[in-house]
Amino acid sequence: MRPVVMPWDYIQMRRLAAGLTIEQASRPFWHRPEHRPDVERNMAQIEAVGFRVKRLWDMSRAFRLNLTVYRQLCDTPSETHPRLCLSCGWDEWSSQLDTEGFDCTWSASDPEICTLCEQAKRKKFKPQQASTQLHSDNRRASQRAA
Numbered sequence: 001m002r003p004v005v006m007p008w009d010y011i012q013m014r015r016l017a018a019g020l021t022i023e024q025a026s027r028p029f030w031h032r033p034e035h036r037p038d039v040e041r042n043m044a045q046i047e048a049v050g051f052r053v054k055r056l057w058d059m060s061r062a063f064r065l066n067l068t069v070y071r072q073l074c075d076t077p078s079e080t081h082p083r084l085c086l087s088c089g090w091d092e093w094s095s096q097l098d099t100e101g102f103d104c105t106w107s108a109s110d111p112e113i114c115t116l117c118e119q120a121k122r123k124k125f126k127p128q129q130a131s132t133q134l135h136s137d138n139r140r141a142s143q144r145a146a
Contacts, residue, residue: 014064018062029043
């Protein structure tokens with residue numbers, strides 16, 4: 001059975017595929033030094049297991065992310081989630097070139113990863129399932145996984 005990739009996994013997979021730390025990925029979003037801690041905290045929070053953002057900002061200043069895929073991971077049952085590379089989170093509707101300059105596709109030797117990850121010999125990401133439950137006293141309950 002194929003592992004289920006959740007929204008927090010997807011964000012982390014795409015950030016790591018871009019080779020960025022949370023601090024590096026946050027840099028394009030803060031303009032004044034006093035904003036840095038808040039932006040970095042927010043960036044880390046969207047990768048927290050069980051956390052879903054109702055409206056995710058455009059991450060393209062830091063790394064590539066398909067907002068439609070993110071919404072599907074948040075809002076649809078896992079059996080209807082799009083197929084994603086289990087190394088980098090790439091989806092077949094997003095353009096990405098492999099190391100040879102060709103359009104990325106699914107690996108022939110391992111159909112769970114894309115050709116870029118196969119060529120780069122990237123390890124598969126291990127998705128983390130939420131163990132949190134919705135609680136009425138949680139002010140962010142609508143953003144936590146069930």
